Amino acid sequence: MQAIQHIGYGEISENIKFTEIEKPTINKDEVLIETYAASVNPLDIKVIKGKLKGLGKYSLPATMGYDVSGKIVGKGENVSDFNIGDEVYAYVDKQGSFAEFVAVKxxxxxxxxxxxxxxxxxSLPLVSLTASQVLKRANLKSGDKILIHAGSGGVGSLAIQLAKxxxxxxxxxxxTSNVAWVxxxxxxxxxxxxxxxYKTIVKDADVVLDTLGNQYTEDAFKVIKKGGKVITLVGPVDKETANRMKLNKIAKLxxxxxxxxxxxxIKLKSAYYSLLLMRANVKQLNEVTNLLETGKIKTNIDKVFPLExxxxxxxxxxxxxxxGKVVIKMK
Known part of the structure; x- marks a missing residue:
């Protein structure tokens, strides 16, 4: 089958290629999805450029992609919740959605x-799960004030809708060009x-969603209230997350x-700060499905590119x- 793989780290155009690979086999707890569409995320860019080598081991060449939608064409013996032909979508918790077929738990x-x-x-799984988990970690409630940076991006555009x-x-x-759309x-x-x-406009926010990092992470503390929360996707690793990652003493230092x-x-504002590392969560993705089907949120696609x-x-x-999101139409 055809797949898009990255073969090395560095410049994008030099390190991805179309490849013929074997169709995946599934175990007893997996389904085989024929891929109809997959979306591109900034996470894919970071992987290609080698920025995440310290967080995971990638055996190259590796099939790219984390978001998938398509139809189930095979299922393992323990799979009881799905049938052949079901139309599904998922965040793939390992690389591999830029391929004609994907095996998923x-x-x-x-x-x-x-x-x-x-x-x-x-276009939905990674960004909607990220936004959902940010708001859950922040324990965002009705009446709370939240600052969401980069509202026209994939995560930002979903986070706005979920927060509302x-x-x-x-x-x-x-x-300026995106103000009306946002x-x-x-x-x-x-x-x-x-x-x-924004620092002169936002005052005493309960939560800041930091999608930009660097100075924006530090400045988030200027606009939160005493005891406010800063949830970052790109800022420094907090102590709790470092412990969960089971890093050695030198790395933690x-x-x-x-x-x-x-x-x-954090001390000056008695604040809560956390780096969110998103995880696949079917319950939350089902909640997103319900919000979509009831019209409370909508998808946001910038462009759709053909596979070639x-x-x-x-x-x-x-x-x-x-x-919004960029999608590759696979079928």
Missing amino acids: QNIVSIKPKNTTFEEAA AKGAYVYTTTS KELGADRVIDYKTED YLAWKRRKITKN DALNAILYVDKGRTK
């Missing part, structure tokens, strides 16, 4: 929302970062040094200017 697969296309469904569904007041940042997602105050300084400014800010144009899809995401 049954306990992380969900039935595709009835009111979405395969392309729309493929919970009854929160949502601030978000975006560029307002349509339901944000209460859209901040044009090219003409406005190095990470403690890297977050020394964050630690100071997958390289340009990946390069487009690498530019960092997407409005």
Whole structure:
């Protein structure tokens, strides 16, 4: 079968290729999905550029991709919740969705929302699960104020909608060209970062979702209230996460040094700070399905690329200017 693989680390155009690989075999707890669509995420870019080598071992060449939608064409003997022909979608907890067929554990697969296309469904798993888990970790409640950075991005656009569904007041940042579009997602105050300084607008926020890192992570503490929460996707590793990663003492000391400014800010604001490492969660994905089918949230696709144009899809995401998600149509 045909697959898109990365063969080395570095420049994107030099390190991915179309490859013929063997069709996967499934074990007794897996389903075999014929891939109809898969989406590209910034995570894919980080993997290609070698930025995550320290967090996981990748045996190259490796099939790319984490989001998949398609039809079940095979199932293991222990699979009872799905039938051949079911239309499904999932976050693949290992690389491999940029392929004609994908083997996935049954306990992380969900039935595709009835009111979405395969392309729309493929745009959802990683970003919707990330946004859901951020809001859960922050214990966001009705009436809370949250700042969501990069509201036009994949995670940001879903987080806005999920936060509004919970009854929160949502601030978000975006560029001038995306202000009107982001307002349509339901944000209460859209901040044009090219003409406005969010730090003078957002005051005493309960939660900040940091999708940008670097100075934005530190500045998040300037806009939260005393006892507020900063949940980051890209900032320094917090102590609790470092412990869960089972790192050695030297690695933990190095990470403690890297977050020394964050630690100071946590103490000054009596704040909660956490780096979120998203995990597959079928219950949460089913909740997203329900929100979609009841019209409380919607998908946001920037562009759909055909399979033969997958390289340009990946390069487009690498530019960092997407409005919603980028999807590869596999079938």
